[in-house]
Amino acid sequence: MKSEKEKWVNSVMGSLAGLQRAKPGPDLFAKIEREIVGQEGKIISMSQLRVAAAAAILLLAINVFLLNRYAKSETTSTSEWVSEVDSDEQLISNYNLYE
Amino acid sequence: MENHHQILSSVADGDAKAFRSLYDLYNGKVFNTAISYLQSEQDAEEVTQDVFTSIYRNAGKFKGQASVSTWIYRITVNASLNAIKKKKRNTFLSLSSFEYDAPDFDHPGIVLENKENARALFKAINALPGNQKTAFILSFIEDLQRQQVADIMETSLKAVESLLQRGKKNLRNILEKTYDDRRI
Numbered sequence: 001m002k003s004e005k006e007k008w009v010n011s012v013m014g015s016l017a018g019l020q021r022a023k024p025g026p027d028l029f030a031k032i033e034r035e036i037v038g039q040e041g042k043i044i045s046m047s048q049l050r051v052a053a054a055a056a057i058l059l060l061a062i063n064v065f066l067l068n069r070y071a072k073s074e075t076t077s078t079s080e081w082v083s084e085v086d087s088d089e090q091l092i093s094n095y096n097l098y099e
Numbered sequence: 100m101e102n103h104h105q106i107l108s109s110v111a112d113g114d115a116k117a118f119r120s121l122y123d124l125y126n127g128k129v130f131n132t133a134i135s136y137l138q139s140e141q142d143a144e145e146v147t148q149d150v151f152t153s154i155y156r157n158a159g160k161f162k163g164q165a166s167v168s169t170w171i172y173r174i175t176v177n178a179s180l181n182a183i184k185k186k187k188r189n190t191f192l193s194l195s196s197f198e199y200d201a202p203d204f205d206h207p208g209i210v211l212e213n214k215e216n217a218r219a220l221f222k223a224i225n226a227l228p229g230n231q232k233t234a235f236i237l238s239f240i241e242d243l244q245r246q247q248v249a250d251i252m253e254t255s256l257k258a259v260e261s262l263l264q265r266g267k268k269n270l271r272n273i274l275e276k277t278y279d280d281r282r283i
Contacts, residue, residue: 009274012223013267015216016239020208024130024144029122032151039152 103167111158122151128168128241129175131208135236136179138204138221142186146178153178165250172243172251176233223273231266234259 002010103124109117129150134143153174161170209217224232230252237248238259249259 005275005278008278009271012216012219012274013270015209015213015220017213018210019206019217019240021127021131022134022140022143022207023127024147028126028144028147029119032122032148032155035148035152036155039156 104163107154107158107161107167110155111161118155121154125168125171126151129171132172132175132236132241133179133182134206135221135224135240136176136232137182137186138225140207142182146175146182149182150175150178166247169247169250172237172241172247173253176237176251180229180233219274219277220270223270223277226273227266227269231262231269234262235266235270238263 103121106117106121106124110121126147130143130147133146133150134140137143137146150171154171161167165173203218204221205214206217206221224235227235233252234248237243237251238245243251245256245259245263249256252259
């Protein structure tokens, strides 16, 4: 003979009999459509991406060019300074009394 | 089922009517699966929304190796499990007293006279380990054939049968304990 506990467990295990499928609310599809449209708005198109890439490359090229120019001008001023120093040394040596 | 492939391929081409048809065919299956995991209508609607936006975005990636139905169920199971994880994480972070236990859940499709017993059953299902829960929900709530359950879970038919056997045994143990606790 089945115990009360066993009977109860069996009836709980069988409680899905006749279960109907649950359905979402009627406005869910409209929500999904809105989400998709919202996401598409956030997506960057290929043409936009190309323009952005071209702008980045141009900016990089300008930076490289300017850095190059700056480096060249630095070299020139350094060599001028070195020659100035040389002439100063000569000048100092001219005052060396114990030579 | 060939028809479903065609609908999905039209969705991949951005056909809004095809997307509506796909939604009409699958919204009940997706929502019913999600509600069985999450045991909340609001959460199940959020998962259903995520699943259909994911289908819309990834329709072009569908290779046709599985059926459309299997593919959609797989997305739904993953989305539901992720939603549960997220909910548990948020609960842990907020340090609130709320536990993700979903007590007293009434499935909207339950026959009135079974409502109280089904409440106890859903609570017990919630306590099952992940794979056993998935096998049980897909087999006994979604009423899918065992082979399709195996395909969705990407496992063998034997493994599904074993999961169901262990799942049922665990459910009985949980329910027996519930019965004892109620009598104290």
